[in-house]
Amino acid sequence: MAPKSFTVVSNDTRGPYATLTLRGEVIPSQPGQFYMLRGDWGLEPFLGRPLSILGDDPVRGEVRFAVKIVGEGSRRLHALRPGDRIYGLGPLGNHFPLSGWDPRSPVVLTGGGVGVPPLAFLARRFSENGVGVIFCQGARTSEDLLLVEELEEIGVSPHLATEDGSLGQKGLVTDLLARELEFQPGAVFACGPEGMLRAVARLCKGRARCFVSLEAQMGCGYGVCLSCVTQVLEEGREKNRRVCKEGPVFDAEVLPWL
Ligand SMILES: Cc1cc2nc3c(=O)[nH]c(=O)nc-3n(C[C@H](O)[C@H](O)[C@H](O)COP(=O)(O)OP(=O)(O)OC[C@H]3O[C@@H](n4cnc5c(N)ncnc54)[C@H](O)[C@@H]3O)c2cc1C
Ligand code: FES
Incomplete structure (x- = not known):
């Protein structure tokens, strides 16, 4: 499995939180799935970090995430700027069951x-x-x-x-x-x-x-x-x-x- 290359379109930060929009080849996803994300930052930290998908638009080629700073990997994701390159593997994992619910019961x-x-x-x-x-x-x-x-x-x-x-x-x-x-x-x-x-x-x-x-x-x-x-x-x-x-x-x- 090879990560794909994405470009950061925007990064809206609020304190330790950031909402990232990435552009690239986006495979349609379902809520609950996630990506392993890694910036173009050399060897440290070596592994990608899992982030849940906040939303996607495969037609526009955009996918969004919200990140909170916890340690080095999330700090670097939070610091990304428009135009930066980032590597993403996803969508990964299963998802919340979307069908079979009675629309009359919220x-x-x-x-x-x-x-x-x-x-x-x-x-x-x-x-x-x-x-x-x-x-x-x-x-x-x-x-x-x-x-x-x-x-x-x-x-x-x-x-x-x-x-x-x-x-x-x-x-x-x-x-x-x-x-x-x-x-x-x-x-x-x-x-x-x-x-x-x-x-x-x-x-x-x-x-x-x-x-x-x-x-x-x-x-x-x-x-x-x-x-x-x-x-x-x-x-x-x-x-x-x-x-x-x-x-x-x-x-x-x-x-x-x-
Ligand atoms: C399926 C999934 C979806 C996630 N979605 C989001 C998301 O949408 N937004 C977001 O901000 N974060 C999300 N996370 C958590 C995020 O992946 C971690 O905060 C991040 O990997 C920490 O990496 P770091 O390099 O910043 O910190 P590290 O230096 O790796 O760790 C810092 C501290 O946090 C602890 N830690 C690291 N990862 C986790 C974890 N997964 N659970 C509990 N403790 C941990 C470590 O033990 C250490 O004490 C998700 C995690 C998973 C598994
Ligand atoms: S993260 Fe490697 S098996 Fe789940």
Whole structure:
């Protein structure tokens, strides 16, 4: 598998966050899929970094991502400027299940941090397909809330929760989700820190179908290096699954958290 070359069209930065638009040969993707991205920066860091697709336009040859600075790789992605070259391998991994949902029962998308970009892509696709979307986003403080304007542009007004109460309801995103579960949503889709995903999965158990997108440290991104293995429960037994290949999206029922 060979990465393709892309050119940075734009990079909108806000503090430690950046929204990147790349131009090149773009294969159509689905929400939940990701790319391994690596700048033209020599040997360090050596491996690409996985970033979820925020949106794509294969006809224009554009694909978008949102990145948060965590370490050296994400810092370099955040620092890219229009005209810079970048190498991308993707789309990779599976995706959130898009069909089979009753348009009369809205779905609930629940996320925080860098879990928000794939959910924003999912919100767009569901809206295009006529499925009602309720979007719950949580963050430590208002400055960590992501893509709120982008969601409003596609007609999804997110319910917000911040731990310090600086915007939206004071508390956790799971407080917002607990309220929505009372209205029997069609399904729940979640992405964000693992602690949040565990809490979401437990809340949904016996009340709503729940799909979560996992994060893992990745080497190759396409199933070869086994650095991203997680355990799932199938037929009563724990089995190894690669987050990059069989995931990153899993039915919460198979995760040994509940
Ligand atoms: C499928 C998938 C989709 C992702 N989508 C996005 C996205 O849309 N936007 C975004 O900003 N980030 C996303 N991430 C996370 C992103 O890949 C990591 O933040 C990035 O690889 C960190 O690289 P770095 O060189 O900046 O930091 P490093 O120097 O590699 O690591 C810095 C610190 O972060 C920890 N860390 C690194 N990667 C991860 C990880 N995946 N999970 C938990 N801890 C980690 C390391 O252990 C270390 O402590 C995604 C990850 C996965 C697996
Ligand atoms: S990242 Fe290499 S197998 Fe998943």
